[in-house]
Amino acid sequence: MAIREIIEVPDPRLKQVSVPVEKFDDELKTLVEDMFETMYDAPGIGLAAIQVGVPLRVLVIDLQPDDPDAEPVACDHDGHHHHHQPTKKEPRVFINPEILDPSEEHSLYQEGCLSVPEIYAEVERPARIRARWQDLEGNTHEEDMDGLMATCLQHEMDHLEGVLFIDHLSRLKRNMALKKLEKLRKVA
Template identity: 80%
Template sequence: MAIREIIEVPDPLLKQISKPVETFDDELKTLVDDMFETMYDAPGIGLAAIQIGVPLRVLVIDLQPDDPDAEPEPCNHDGHHHTHQPTLREPRVFVNPEILDPSEETKAYQEGCLSVPDIYAEVDRPATCRVRWQDLDGEFHEEAMDDLMAVCIQHEMDHLNGIVFIDHLSRLKRNMALKKLEKLRRAA
């Protein structure tokens, strides 16, 4: 397992179209392990292989919902006493994913991306979609997705086609986002 470097815009790799996975082997499993480790470390809720420079059609997603049944833990990071719910890990792997019948109804969601750090913008996407994908053994699955899961899988699948979320914005908004990113980088 290893944390890999996440590439950021304007790295030309992010514009590359990822290739389908043909071999379901240990190398693929290692890639996925590294992707999860990198994503959790970032931290993020989704990562496409191309974001660590590997142009393969592989996504990992973990929305990490709070566990409503768990005991809240007191946490004192900032001197204030407040509780936070433990998060549940629900790691999911999507190999060669395809979107089937996206809904006509769209939903706007405030999105961010590990390859476009600290930039958030509203993107309209189909509110629901069916997704077909393979698992690490090459078995096929199909599932209807909605809410954050639908947004997240569509966002990550864009990466496989060389698209980052700011590409969905108007040119004006995209340029503003890129200028802000430059400013943040210079400040860092």
């Protein structure tokens, strides 16, 4: 197990389209283990393989429901960060995921991304989806999802197409976000 480097904007690799997984082997298992370790270390609630520089259609998600500080949902509404004990983990792996039947109804969530540090913005996405994916053994699963899980899966699946959550914003808002990120980097 190893923590891998998370690549950040404007790394051109984040714009790549990831390729389907064809070999469900030990190399894939190692990648997924490393992705979880990297995500928990960050900490975040979702990570796509391309974010550690591997252009494969692999996502890991753990909503860690008791931790309001985890991404993509930012801090509490009062703007204060609250730190909690680590919660029970519910790690989930999605390989070659697809979305079936996105709902007409949309929901808004404040999203963030480990590849776009410190930037949060509201993104509108279908509120409910049916997802189909494979597990580490290559078995196919289907599940209806809503709430944060639906949002998070769609956010991570965007990475597989080379799309970041800020790409959903108006050009003005996106430019403001990227300028803010540059300022934050200068301070660091």
